[in-house]
Amino acid sequence: MKSFEKYFMNKQYSRVKALGDKLAEIDPIIDWEFFRPIVSEMYDNDSERGGRPNIDEIVMIKMLVLQSWYGLSDPELERQANDRISFQKFLGFPERIPDRSTVWAFRERLIDTGKDEIIWEELQKQIDSKGLEVKEGVIQDATFITADPGHQRVNEPRGPEAKTRRNKEGEWTKKNGKSHFGYKLHTLVDMDYGLIRRLETTTAEVHDSQIDLSKSGEVVYRDRGYFGGSCKGYNATMKRAVRGHPLKIRDKLRNKRIVRKRSAGERPYAVIKNIFKSGHLLVTTTLRAHTKNLFTCFCYNLLQLNTLQKNNPT
Template structure:
């Protein structure tokens, strides 16, 4: 049996690090895909050239953070340890085997005090520009959804707190249409908008910016929400980070304005049932865009009549129940819902009253939003070829982005605290994911000669 006579551990050799990095290594592809010297333009105003001691190269510091996000390394401390031992990482940074890597505290300090949100935004936008210049962005159809990120906070360390309710962005417009509808029905209009009611929330004493997340089978925890937009090619277009206790539809306006302001050529916005609200559908249709949303299950009690069994008669402005009884208009409330109520005498003798209402006065109430027509238009889109084609891509696009971010790039849990820190962390992670995809696609020469019609999954 052959065995080594001795272990060569103290041998001095002349080594060319460039020859030790494989030609198909990911970092080689990334290094050839973009010009990292553009980073100097983003941070030039943050450094003083006249005095002070020499600083660490900002390109090196940002590359170290990109390595952390590209390979899903949990912390900067561990990232520096891995860079010290990994020849490919050193090659990417331009360091020899004997050079000292910047201390993790140096990297952490710069990202905490120098590279603020504006620098991260510039890096994110620059990478998207490189993707667009390469011809890989498909802006016609985008996909919107949110995922939660577990916060670095213990659920047991919490307090109950009353906070002012957030005013809806469309409050004034809704009140105007509600008053117009009330006047058409001979009702007195509301004077003005009531201030939002205070709401009680559970706040973490460790990280007050996060919020309690509890949905479905997920374990209750403090978390942040990453509300994300991507295109057909899975490139992340934009992201808004909030506390984990905000509903997806509440953040849609801010995300919608950002992404449509940057990409006005968007034609179809695909989202899940949480975004199927009257205001969101109205916003899309009024702007000349198409909301592609799925069927939303009626929010009725089990074994009761479904809401779609009540038929609205537009000509007579009344509602007909499953037993062919008429419900007449009563009022329009501040939330924009028209209320139609039945005659108690009819409901009292109804054979299916136990499937309809438990009201002691035997009166059934059906509500219909003043913007209900937009929901019905969205329902028509759902059955159209464009609606079926775009919504079927959600599992391959936005859901794939979330899966990759959590499984490959360590976005399931964050060590950072405060909303600004987590937002920068998420944006830089998405920038690294876009950069990785750009580099991989550029490295495939055959993709450049593949017909565009075959590269595009769906065209509007």
């Protein structure tokens, strides 16, 4: 009976595939099985939280990918995963679709164990194994990821004791006369392939120059916001005029060259905010915002890998 049901669902899905399915394109790009042991280790212990998960580990990871790709809340993810055949095909037609509580608990466990970072590292290993290592240089930039401030007054404390659901750690900041509340996503993008290689999440008030994602030996292109900040790589940061020291013509020409180089670093943010609809998060802490950002960047890299594969078929 189960084999007949799977046959029927595949036949139904063939009509969807004929119309075009982006999920079917990104599914074979990476080897999902390498993520299984990472997740399995979270449940391999003797504590009361031990035991194996009731749902396949790859299904759980793919659920978070679907959530980030389509900008879905946990309840909406559950509904659409049960309703959309393209989602079920991407998940491998599992016998059971994880409910919203299972998704929330899984994501929280990733945060508690730090396995979300190991999942990101495994993705980077697979990218490198395809011959897509960083060669020419990298671009560091940052963007605001807003959150709901809630109804808490400005002078009331935030943090774990805050009596609100949405603004425990988010902070206010102002840029170009406009106020922003929430977090900031910092990314490092390679210039060769446009892939996000590293990321960090902070509260919104943290200045860009305080975050350095570079490594020794890398040429790092950055805008004026990083002027004066530390840099572990070769510092290709745009210069900024300061009182009594206007920019010389040589510095202006250098800035123009850097602008051309670093412009590609804006594309991930356009995709994250306009396609994945992840420029605004309903989360309460920086760690939760970071995991959300991590899976959104995971999705961006899958999209970019698919583009690179189409442009350079082997």
